[in-house]
Structures are given as C-alpha cells and as structure tokens.
Amino acid sequence: MALSSIEAISDDPKYTIKAVCDQTGILPVTLRAWERRHELLNPHRGDNRYRLYSERDIATLHWIKNRIDAGISISSAVAELRQMQKNGGQLETSPVIPFSSPKPVVPPIPPEQIAHELYLALIKHDEARAGDLLHEAYSMYDLNTYMLKTMIPALVEIGEAWANGVIPVATEHFSSTYLRGNLLTIFQAFPVRSNAPFILVGCAPTELHEIGSLMMAVMLRSDGYRVEYLGPDLPLDDLVDYAKYERPAMVVMAATSQESAELIDHLQTKLAALKPAPYLGFGGSAFNQQPELIDKIAGTFLGYTLDSALEAVRSIIPKSGKMVRNR
Numbered sequence: 001m002a003l004s005s006i007e008a009i010s011d012d013p014k015y016t017i018k019a020v021c022d023q024t025g026i027l028p029v030t031l032r033a034w035e036r037r038h039e040l041l042n043p044h045r046g047d048n049r050y051r052l053y054s055e056r057d058i059a060t061l062h063w064i065k066n067r068i069d070a071g072i073s074i075s076s077a078v079a080e081l082r083q084m085q086k087n088g089g090q091l092e093t094s095p096v097i098p099f100s101s102p103k104p105v106v107p108p109i110p111p112e113q114i115a116h117e118l119y120l121a122l123i124k125h126d127e128a129r130a131g132d133l134l135h136e137a138y139s140m141y142d143l144n145t146y147m148l149k150t151m152i153p154a155l156v157e158i159g160e161a162w163a164n165g166v167i168p169v170a171t172e173h174f175s176s177t178y179l180r181g182n183l184l185t186i187f188q189a190f191p192v193r194s195n196a197p198f199i200l201v202g203c204a205p206t207e208l209h210e211i212g213s214l215m216m217a218v219m220l221r222s223d224g225y226r227v228e229y230l231g232p233d234l235p236l237d238d239l240v241d242y243a244k245y246e247r248p249a250m251v252v253m254a255a256t257s258q259e260s261a262e263l264i265d266h267l268q269t270k271l272a273a274l275k276p277a278p279y280l281g282f283g284g285s286a287f288n289q290q291p292e293l294i295d296k297i298a299g300t301f302l303g304y305t306l307d308s309a310l311e312a313v314r315s316i317i318p319k320s321g322k323m324v325r326n327r
C-alpha cells in the first residue's frame with residue numbers, strides 16, 4: 001500500500017474513542033494511558049467533555065502500533081515520533097482506511113443519564129447491565145467525569161432510595177460493594193511508581209464510607225503519585241507507626257460523620273513528631289456538610305470536591321521539585 005505523509009491527513013475531530021479503538025485494535029485503557037503518560041495525542045473535547053479524534057490521530061496511532069509491533073517500547077516510539085516532528089520530518093503512514101460504514105458521531109449518553117441508568121441496574125442487581133454502563137462511561141469520559149458525574153450521583157440516588165425505604169439495605173450494600181470493586185480494579189491497573197512522592201490514603205477511625213477516599217487514591221495514582229490505599233476505619237496509632245516506618249510525604253484522611261472527623265484531630269500532632277513529618281490532608285462529606293469542622297481539625301483541608309483535592313495535593317506535593325514546607 002502506498003504511504004502518505006501524516007500531515008496530509010485530515011485533522012478534523014470526528015471519531016469517538018470507541019471508533020478509534022475499533023479501527024486500531026488498541027484498548028481504550030491503553031490509549032488513555034498513552035495519552036496521559038506520554039502526552040501522545042490531544043483529542044478535541046466535545047461540549048460534554050468526550051473525546052473526538054481525527055483521521056490524523058488514527059494514522060498516528062497506526063504508526064505507533066506498528067513500531068510497538070516491531071518490538072520498540074512505547075516510550076521510544078513516542079520519542080521517535082517527537083524527534084521526527086521536531087525535525088520537520090515527514091512521518092509516513094498507510095492512509096487511514098475509511099471506516100467501512102462511516103457513522104455520524106452519535107453523541108454519547110451524558111454522564112448524568114448513565115448515572116441514573118447505573119442506579120436502575122444496580123437496584124435490580126443486574127451486574128451485566130451495570131458493567132456495560134460503566135464500560136461505556138469509562139471509554140467515553142475522563143476518569144474524573146467517570147467517578148464524579150457517573151458513580152457519585154448513582155451512589156447518592158442509592159443512598160436516598162435506602163433512606164426512603166425504597167430499597168433494602170442488602171441492595172445498598174450490593175451496589176456500593178460493586179462500585180467499590182470497580183474502583184479498586186482501576187486503582188490496581190495503574191502502575192505503582194516507586195520514585196514518585198508517596199501518599200497514604202484512607203478513612204478516619206469508625207469511618208466505613210470508603211468510596212470517596214478510594215476515588216481520591218485512584219486520582220492520585222493516575223496522576224503519577226505513589227499511593228497506598230489503606231481502606232476504612234484506620235486506628236490512628238497504628239497508622240502513625242506505619243507512617244514512621246514508610247515515611248510518606250502525605251497522609252490523606254476522609255470522614256463523612258462528625259464523630260469520625262473529630263477523631264482525626266490528634267493525628268496532625270502525632271504525625272508532626274515524625275522525622276520527616278508527613279503532611280496531613282483531609283476531606284469528605286463531614287466537612288462539606290459542617291464546614292465549621294474544618295477549622296477544628298489540625299492539618300490541611302483539601303477542598304469540597306475530589307478534583308479540587310487533587311489540585312491541592314499537587315500544589316503541596318509537586319511530583320518533581322521541592323515540596324512546600326510542612327507546618
């Protein structure tokens with residue numbers, strides 16, 4: 001097949017991630033990892049934050065995939081690509097085979113709608129449907145949208161249904177266990193980076209609501225931090241002993257009740273005695289509902305939402321360079 005310069009191929013954003021993955025045989029999770037870790041492509045974001053790719057993006061992916069199939073690592077393939085682009089070289093690739101039945105881009109289901117359908121699937125204990133919906137959301141949206149606009153609203157709806165006696169407690173447990181499992185799978189799918197700043201994430205003593213802290217752990221690990229997720233109801237003295245040994249740069253604690261929030265009050269003093277003293281960051285719905293608790297707890301309130309918490313951690317503990325001094 002004749003080769004053509006990649007520059008000559010259309011750069012119009014038209015294709016969803018699903019169409020691109022079907023064309024190239026690259027898995028969505030792999031493509032997203034390449035985008036995140038290697039800044040490989042910069043897909044256009046539609047109004048609803050879903051990605052749209054061009055034929056040039058697809059050609060680039062074919063080129064990268066060919067290099068990988070030839071035994072080159074992804075890092076080297078991307079470095080080669082950059083070098084050629086920098087030198088003004090003509091990257092040659094097979095022309096993109098037009099999609100056999102070029103479908104107009106069907107706007108993906110908005111995350112809010114997926115959330116409601118996810119709720120309906122979970123309260124019917126329909127794992128297959130819940131799995132399909134999560135898969136759809138994961139391939140269409142970025143990780144934050146996936147967690148904050150799909151999972152959280154579904155959980156809120158489940159909580160309301162339970163509180164109003166619409167669903168039994170077993171259904172609430174089934175649903176949260178299912179979503180927790182999905183998050184843990186995502187968390188474990190990210191690489192453990194031994195050289196990145198180390199953060200421990202978990203829940204305050206007595207706190208059993210762990211999904212918020214697990215989401216925080218997923219976000220931090222996907223952002224490149226080395227993260228250990230310690231789960232619910234952490235005994236503080238054991239946590240401090242562990243921190244003394246493991247020397248994390250930060251400990252992140254979540255709380256949803258006033259009782260559990262107040263229990264982390266002494267943690268900062270205990271952590272401050274360690275050398276080096278890790279930062280203490282905290283958050284969770286206890287603080288959102290009772291902001292007066294924020295000032296009662298020593299440490300750094302990371303914000304009312306998980307995405308603002310990620311920004312806060314990034315500013316306190318940059319992944320490279322100097323850490324902001326602990327108090």
Ligand code: B12
Pocket residue numbers: 148152155156157158159160163172173176177180206207208209210211212213215216252253254255256281282283284285286288289302303304305306307309
């Ligand atoms: C799942 C669930 C459970 C599960 C938890 C399982 C698990 N493995 O996590 C189980 C069954 C154990 C449970 C138990 C209880 N639950 Co419950 N539960 C829920 C439910 C349905 C979802 C909670 C959740 O995961 N939300 C997802 C999080 C991520 O959402 P979010 O908190 O809104 O998150 C935002 C912010 O808070 C913030 N954030 C969240 N986490 C973090 C962390 C950090 C570090 C930061 C910075 C920010 C941050 O960012 C998010 C926005 O971006 C909620 C319903 C709801 N409305 O949330 C009820 C709910 C929280 N539970 C409730 C209750 C009453 C209980 C029980 C007391 C019931 C009982 N009588 O036993 C117990 C308490 C257990 C305990 N000791 O902690 C009430 C709380 C009411 C209140 N405000 O006091 C709720 C609201 C249900 C309701 N509608 O009445 N629960």
